[in-house]
Amino acid sequence: MNIKDFLHKESSSGIILIIVTFLALILQNSPLSTLYNSFLETPLKIQVGNLEIAKPLLLWINDGLMAIFFFLVGLEVKREVIEGHLSSLSKVTLPIIAAIGGMIVPALVFLSLNGSDAIAKDGWAIPTATDIAFALGILSLVGKRVPLSLKVFLMALAIIDDLGAIIIIALFYTAKLSILSISIASIALLGLFILNRMGISKRSPYIILGIILWVSVLKSGVHATLAGVALAFLIPLKSKDESGKEFSMAKEMEKELHMVVTFFILPLFAFANAGVSLKGLSIESLFTPVPLGIALGLFVGKQLGVFGFSFLAIKLKIAKLPDDSTWLQLYGVAILTGIGFTMSLFIDSLAYDDPTIYNSADKLAILVGTFLSASIGFIVLKLATKGKQ
Numbered sequence: 001m002n003i004k005d006f007l008h009k010e011s012s013s014g015i016i017l018i019i020v021t022f023l024a025l026i027l028q029n030s031p032l033s034t035l036y037n038s039f040l041e042t043p044l045k046i047q048v049g050n051l052e053i054a055k056p057l058l059l060w061i062n063d064g065l066m067a068i069f070f071f072l073v074g075l076e077v078k079r080e081v082i083e084g085h086l087s088s089l090s091k092v093t094l095p096i097i098a099a100i101g102g103m104i105v106p107a108l109v110f111l112s113l114n115g116s117d118a119i120a121k122d123g124w125a126i127p128t129a130t131d132i133a134f135a136l137g138i139l140s141l142v143g144k145r146v147p148l149s150l151k152v153f154l155m156a157l158a159i160i161d162d163l164g165a166i167i168i169i170a171l172f173y174t175a176k177l178s179i180l181s182i183s184i185a186s187i188a189l190l191g192l193f194i195l196n197r198m199g200i201s202k203r204s205p206y207i208i209l210g211i212i213l214w215v216s217v218l219k220s221g222v223h224a225t226l227a228g229v230a231l232a233f234l235i236p237l238k239s240k241d242e243s244g245k246e247f248s249m250a251k252e253m254e255k256e257l258h259m260v261v262t263f264f265i266l267p268l269f270a271f272a273n274a275g276v277s278l279k280g281l282s283i284e285s286l287f288t289p290v291p292l293g294i295a296l297g298l299f300v301g302k303q304l305g306v307f308g309f310s311f312l313a314i315k316l317k318i319a320k321l322p323d324d325s326t327w328l329q330l331y332g333v334a335i336l337t338g339i340g341f342t343m344s345l346f347i348d349s350l351a352y353d354d355p356t357i358y359n360s361a362d363k364l365a366i367l368v369g370t371f372l373s374a375s376i377g378f379i380v381l382k383l384a385t386k387g388k389q
Contacts, residue, residue, distance in 0.1 A: 013262045014137025017341065020271040021367070028275035040272055053218065061272050062349055065265045067214055067228035072261050073162045074232025075254040080159055082237055094310060094319035095156035101309025102157070102337050103128040103164050106301030110293035120290050123351040123362065125168045127297025127369065129343030132158035133262060135336045138374050145385035146329070149322035154333050157306070165343060166229050173350040174222050181220035185227070188213040192234040201239040201249065206231070223350065266342055273345045274367065276360045290358050291365035294348075298338040298369030299376075307334035332381035338373030340366055 027036040045054040055063065080086040086095075106127035114120040132155070139146060139154060191209045200206075210231040217227040235250045285291065310330060313319040321330065344366045349355075352362060 012137070013133040013266070014141075016263065016267050017131075017134055017137075017270050020267045021274040021341075024271045024273075024275035025278075029278050033277070036275055040275075051215070053215070058272050061269055062346070063218060063224040064214075066269060066346060067225045068257065069228070069261050069265050069269070070166065070225040071228030071232045072254060072257045073159075073166070074229040075235065075250050075257075077159055077163055078233055078235075078237060078250060079254065080156070086156055086159065092156065092160075094313060094322070095153055095160055097313040097319060098153075098306045098310045098334075098337075099157050099160040099164060101305035102130070102161060102302050102334075103305070105305030105308070106297035109297045109301035113289040113293040113296075117289065119352075119357070120293075123290060123294065123348065125165070125172065126294050126344050126348050126351060126362070126366065127301055127338075127340060128161075128168070129165050129340045129347055130158045130161045130302070130337045131339050131341040131343050131370070132162065133266060134341050134370070134374070135339045138336055138339065138378055139333065139381070141378060142381045142385060146381065147322065147324040150325050150329055150333050153322045153330075154336065157337065161337070162343070165347065166226065169223050169347070169350065170226055173347070177221040178219060181216045182222070184216040185213055185220055185222075188216060189230060189234070192231065196234050196236055199236070199239060201236070201241055201247075203249065203253075206235060206249075269346070270342055273342075273349065274363070276363045276367065278360075278364075280359055281361055281364060285359065285361045286365060286368065288358075288361065291361040294344070294362060294365040295369040295372075298340045298344065298366070299335075299372040300338075302338035302340075302373065303331070303334045306337045307331050310334070326384060328384040329381065332377050332384050335373055335377035335380055338377070339370050340373075341370045344370070 024036070027033060040056065040058040042057040043054065044057060044060055045052065047053075077086075086092045107124045110124050110127055111121060114123065135154060135158060136151070139151060188209050192206065192213070195205050195209070210227070213231060214224055214227040217230075218224040232250075235253060237248055237250045238246060239249050240246055286295065307330065310319075311327075314321050321327070345363060348362055348366060352358065
């Protein structure tokens with residue numbers, strides 16, 4: 001297989017994430033840990049007049065590059081809602097119900113262990129997330145024996161799950177707000193809306209206002225990644241160029257960003273955030289309330305929520321089982337939704353802004369829950385599709 005073929009395989013993104021995760025773990029737990037941490041703490045500053053943004057590299061990755069990831073998510077959500085898998089009630093009913101279950105049950109599992117701790121309970125959203133790239137990558141490893149309808153179901157569910165994560169970040173992980181910055185962000189959003197309604201087909205005005213939006217949101221107390229989502233929703237899905245020919249700016253940008261996000265931004269984010277120091281950690285530390293709540297939320301809560309809510313919806317005839325699939329196959333996909341990985345690590349960084357608060361046991365729990373969900377889900381799907389061509 002050549003590099004070009006590898007990059008176009010659905011499983012390649014998952015393979016790369018696994019490689020960079022192990023690399024980060026090795027570096028953090030080797031004599032090179034100082035070099036690894038120095039790399040992440042490299043100070044970077046941009047200053048224009050009195051406006052200054054000074055952050056270590058880790059925060060530029062988490063606040064800056066991840067805004068581009070959420071911009072891509074926003075473009076995907078918009079396209080799917082208008083003309084894709086989320087465009088009709090019949091298509092979206094089962095994924096919506098499954099996604100709701102996949103957020104409620106893991107949160108309840110986590111809170112059942114941590115609800116009485118004022119600091120720990122802030123992490124309730126960590127096990128509610130699904131890493132869409134990783135989950136689809138594992139599903140693709142099963143091969144063509146998996147019905148297309150199940151791949152569509154998982155993709156739609158993960159997109160709704162991402163939308164839920166965006167709402168959660170906006171509502172629960174927002175710091176004290178700056179009225180001035182919020183006002184500037186609102187003006188930028190109004191400008192983007194006007195550009196959209198006027199049918200402006202040049203990218204540069206959207207990019208300029210998008211940068212202003214990101215900077216103002218960054219300074220506002222609202223998490224900066226939400227600027228990426230807001231910008232995406234205001235990029236035209238249908239436009240006309242100067243010659244009157246129709247094209248889609250949103251689809252073009254989505255296509256162009258897909259490879260960058262999949263093979264650069266997400267791996268870099270994983271490399272920067274998955275470097276868990278195992279020093280001082282023990283098996284017992286994973287059984288303390290926060291790590292246990294995260295791991296059980298991902299591995300147990302996600303599958304129970306997704307499969308349980310799906311089962312009820314289908315039995316009550318609110319929705320139907322995906323075409324050509326079985327209950328065991330649906331259960332296997334439900335297990336895969338416990339692959340939180342990059343999304344869970346991201347929410348973890350928001351919930352516990354002091355990375356030493358749980359001595360990295362929280363991040364290790366995300367990796368454990370993800371590994372269990374990926375491996376057991378893969379095994380169940382292999383058994384469920386055994387003998388199929």
